[in-house]
Amino acid sequence: MGSFGGEDLTPWDAQGSSAPEEKIFVSVRLRPLNEREIGRNDMSDWECINKNTIIFKSSLPERAMFPTAYTFDRVFGYDCSTEQVYHEGAKQVALSVVSGINSSIFAYGQTSSGKTYTMRGVTEYSVADIYDYIHRHNDREFVLKFSAMEIYNESVRDLLSSDSTPLRLLDDPERGTVIEKLTEVSLRDWGHLQELLSVCEAQRQIGETSLNELSSRSHQILRLTVESSAHQFLGSENSSTLAATVNFIDLAGSERASQTSSASTRLKEGCHINRSLLTLGTVIRKLSKGRNGHIPFRDSKLTRILQNSLGGNARTAIICTMSPAHSHVEQSRNTLVFASCAKEVNTNAQVNVVMSEKALVKALQRELTRLGSEMRSLGSLSATSDSASLLKEKELLIEKMDKEIRELTEQRDLALSRVEDLLRSTGEHQVLRSLVEPDHLSQLHNKGAWPDEYPASDVSEVVDPLRSDAVSSTSHFSDNGLNSNKGDQQLPDDSDDHFLSDDTSPRLFIDKYFGPDPCKGWEKIDADSEDNCKEVQCIEVQSNLRNINSGEISSPRKGDKNLGTVHTRRTYNALKQKILDLQETIDGLVDSYPLEQSPCSSDTDTSGSRSVKISRSTSCTAILRTMTSPPQHEKAEQNENTPPNGFEKDFPGRPEGHQLKLSEFKPAAKSQKPCGEDTPISVRSVSVDENEQNIKMSDELDIATLHNCAEDLTEQAKPKSEELHDYDTVKEVESETNATGKFVKDDDGLDTVDSSLSSTPNWLLEFERHKREIIELWDACNISLIHRTYFFLLIKGDPSDSVYMEVELRRLSFLKKNGQILTPLSSMRVLNREREKLSRQILKKFSAKQREAIYEKWGIRLDSKQRRQQLAHRLWTDPKDMDHVKESAALVAKLSGFVEPEQAPKEMFGLSLSPRPVNLRSHSWKHSMSFGM
Numbered sequence: 001m002g003s004f005g006g007e008d009l010t011p012w013d014a015q016g017s018s019a020p021e022e023k024i025f026v027s028v029r030l031r032p033l034n035e036r037e038i039g040r041n042d043m044s045d046w047e048c049i050n051k052n053t054i055i056f057k058s059s060l061p062e063r064a065m066f067p068t069a070y071t072f073d074r075v076f077g078y079d080c081s082t083e084q085v086y087h088e089g090a091k092q093v094a095l096s097v098v099s100g101i102n103s104s105i106f107a108y109g110q111t112s113s114g115k116t117y118t119m120r121g122v123t124e125y126s127v128a129d130i131y132d133y134i135h136r137h138n139d140r141e142f143v144l145k146f147s148a149m150e151i152y153n154e155s156v157r158d159l160l161s162s163d164s165t166p167l168r169l170l171d172d173p174e175r176g177t178v179i180e181k182l183t184e185v186s187l188r189d190w191g192h193l194q195e196l197l198s199v200c201e202a203q204r205q206i207g208e209t210s211l212n213e214l215s216s217r218s219h220q221i222l223r224l225t226v227e228s229s230a231h232q233f234l235g236s237e238n239s240s241t242l243a244a245t246v247n248f249i250d251l252a253g254s255e256r257a258s259q260t261s262s263a264s265t266r267l268k269e270g271c272h273i274n275r276s277l278l279t280l281g282t283v284i285r286k287l288s289k290g291r292n293g294h295i296p297f298r299d300s301k302l303t304r305i306l307q308n309s310l311g312g313n314a315r316t317a318i319i320c321t322m323s324p325a326h327s328h329v330e331q332s333r334n335t336l337v338f339a340s341c342a343k344e345v346n347t348n349a350q351v352n353v354v355m356s357e358k359a360l361v362k363a364l365q366r367e368l369t370r371l372g373s374e375m376r377s378l379g380s381l382s383a384t385s386d387s388a389s390l391l392k393e394k395e396l397l398i399e400k401m402d403k404e405i406r407e408l409t410e411q412r413d414l415a416l417s418r419v420e421d422l423l424r425s426t427g428e429h430q431v432l433r434s435l436v437e438p439d440h441l442s443q444l445h446n447k448g449a450w451p452d453e454y455p456a457s458d459v460s461e462v463v464d465p466l467r468s469d470a471v472s473s474t475s476h477f478s479d480n481g482l483n484s485n486k487g488d489q490q491l492p493d494d495s496d497d498h499f500l501s502d503d504t505s506p507r508l509f510i511d512k513y514f515g516p517d518p519c520k521g522w523e524k525i526d527a528d529s530e531d532n533c534k535e536v537q538c539i540e541v542q543s544n545l546r547n548i549n550s551g552e553i554s555s556p557r558k559g560d561k562n563l564g565t566v567h568t569r570r571t572y573n574a575l576k577q578k579i580l581d582l583q584e585t586i587d588g589l590v591d592s593y594p595l596e597q598s599p600c601s602s603d604t605d606t607s608g609s610r611s612v613k614i615s616r617s618t619s620c621t622a623i624l625r626t627m628t629s630p631p632q633h634e635k636a637e638q639n640e641n642t643p644p645n646g647f648e649k650d651f652p653g654r655p656e657g658h659q660l661k662l663s664e665f666k667p668a669a670k671s672q673k674p675c676g677e678d679t680p681i682s683v684r685s686v687s688v689d690e691n692e693q694n695i696k697m698s699d700e701l702d703i704a705t706l707h708n709c710a711e712d713l714t715e716q717a718k719p720k721s722e723e724l725h726d727y728d729t730v731k732e733v734e735s736e737t738n739a740t741g742k743f744v745k746d747d748d749g750l751d752t753v754d755s756s757l758s759s760t761p762n763w764l765l766e767f768e769r770h771k772r773e774i775i776e777l778w779d780a781c782n783i784s785l786i787h788r789t790y791f792f793l794l795i796k797g798d799p800s801d802s803v804y805m806e807v808e809l810r811r812l813s814f815l816k817k818n819g820q821i822l823t824p825l826s827s828m829r830v831l832n833r834e835r836e837k838l839s840r841q842i843l844k845k846f847s848a849k850q851r852e853a854i855y856e857k858w859g860i861r862l863d864s865k866q867r868r869q870q871l872a873h874r875l876w877t878d879p880k881d882m883d884h885v886k887e888s889a890a891l892v893a894k895l896s897g898f899v900e901p902e903q904a905p906k907e908m909f910g911l912s913l914s915p916r917p918v919n920l921r922s923h924s925w926k927h928s929m930s931f932g933m
């Protein structure tokens, strides 16, 4: 015996649960000739020769083509009682219901063949046996429910209800087709069933035909549901219920209108009956040939309702009734054909076990718990595995890249060291001189890539300082007329200075001499939000012409080129190229460093966030700068007492032994270290402690340094006349004046700043004009908003500000040609990133009320979305509207944390540079901050 939910099952259960595929049990019942048939001397053509075979007895020649014998599971002759038919043809199927197996018993046959007669008996015997079973199984609790319906003219009616309203058929995913609102009555006992059967009989559509005075005009389905549970398990977790339904189906009889003399209502009924029986026949025929293809269950209400029974999950018995009369031979033969098909239909009945709600809840809870823990274990396994492998992968990559960077850095340092040695051993002036290639400058002029207003001597202010000194020197000699033969200055074809070659783009030119896009850091720093160490590419303006020219550098003469120089230059170039390559590789590696936070990283900073400790290695440009003047700075910083070496002789303005420090760029040191002597104006990269300022500056123009140097330049210009001793000096001062002071109109219409404007009566007008031009160039070149802001707030109309503007305008003017912007310094994408950063600051810097006021001020609807982004994207967008510019600058300053002007430069740029005690700064800042707050 099987067991379901802890219950022992009856032999029915065992049979049901493991029932192999079986077929519909098909039997044929032959009724005796009725009085009418006997009255017209109708002959009996059919005879059951044994329990399974029925034969056609007629010997008429026209019937010879038809089979004469039909075999079924059981055939019942006219002398067989209904009880026998039930016991041998229906009982087993009917009683499957007590074992939880759905079952159906059909009566199929032509009209007046005895279907109702048979099914009434079969139903009663079945229920009687079910009750008998129940009585014999008092260890179980049974519940019987009864319902009844008829399908009349394709309408479903409830036979237990006086309401004849057709019932709707619904499709239930689990139960299949269900009849909505069908009355279901719990049977009390056998007597109760008898009563209900009588009700159904009374309710059913009956009509008189010529063949049957009480012809059933509908298909009747009586449905008995049996549920049973073992007493001992009731209320326990192991409790389960077997539930199944048995259908007793008395089909309407197929009929011929001619035979039944149907007309009107009967005819219509007959049509519906025949049509639905035809569908049933089609379903059976198709099922008998297998379950492939479409089975038209839904073509009639009958087959739709019986789909579950016919579809295979129920045991089914079909009792085909037939009249033996010769006059009905066609219908009888059709019935036998139907029966023959039906016996080929396979079914695969299954036991329906219904768990109690309590047991079901318990079981579901257990299943839920099991699945939950399974998911957790799977999830954690997966997550752990993924994280671990990802972490390991990244660590390996970092390790590998660290190693490569170390190796490359060592190689680079070695190369640098060799270059330094080389410089010292050969005499810097020779090296520097060897680097001078006047033709390149000429080419630059010819290409228009180099503004004409900048003479060769001015180039030193903008080009690589390594080269600038030499260029200045050469320019000086050229101006001096001592070096007119450029060809003599040309080095052999191993020159690496191809920056003026035809494929030199403005962008490359800018990158080469101004450093990479100063706004690049914004993008990078945003991505590397925790990587606060940034080396910034920047502009370095070297204004030491006078010092170099008046120093120890010997004037190049025609024929100075010798083998030693060439060799030195080649060596130098090779080393320099190597350094450049190494640096490029290192930068590439650093750029590709996996900076994403690793979940298991132990490299955590004090704030708890992971900080990948990667500093961009010193840029190539910076390194190469270091190879000339900066090394002295570095060495000086290392040891102030280091005796001066020959290199320092090139900078006579510096007291012997004095070591220049970064701090010496401070305004306080300006009198000691005028920019014109040895102070590079640099654009530095900066990072700001995000915890304090929230905004990081990077790759920004170091305005503080620029500021200091500009001041130095201004002061430096004063004693110029006193220093004019000879022709060289005069030329030098002239060129320097051009470089630092005058802005003249160039061929391309570029405005250049004339520092003398500060002395003109209309200098303020000029100042404003240049300021506007700068602002427009900022816009055109996508200059960082913070740079614009700081610069804008820095220059407030003080005459000395013209120097800052000169430098800025000169920088920006290089991007302009024939009035057109050749290339922006930064991309819109980077600028938008900056705007996004600023938009985030809006939330931090302002209260809700303040924000509303700002939005209104900037014309942003308070009910619109992404107001902060809208605001950030309106800043600095109208360079022609000075009010807009002022408001933008004020707001960006606030968002950027420039609130305290005394701290602003330091905090902004992360340098130990104090801003000069600017007169503009205090009042201007305060003024700027009052932007309607």
Ligand SMILES: Nc1ncnc2c1ncn2[C@@H]1O[C@H](COP(=O)(O)OP(=O)(O)OP(=O)(O)O)[C@@H](O)[C@H]1O
Pocket (backbone or CB within 6 Å): 030, 031, 032, 034, 109, 110, 111, 112, 113, 114, 115, 116, 117, 118, 212, 214, 215, 216, 217, 251, 252, 253, 254, 321
């Ligand atoms: N085996 C039988 N023995 C004696 N009488 C029978 C037998 N079968 C049917 N009859 C009688 O034949 C008549 C018709 O039977 P029944 O109404 O059951 O036919 P039916 O197939 O249901 O017809 P319809 O399809 O028109 O409803 C009834 O009077 C019934 O008593």
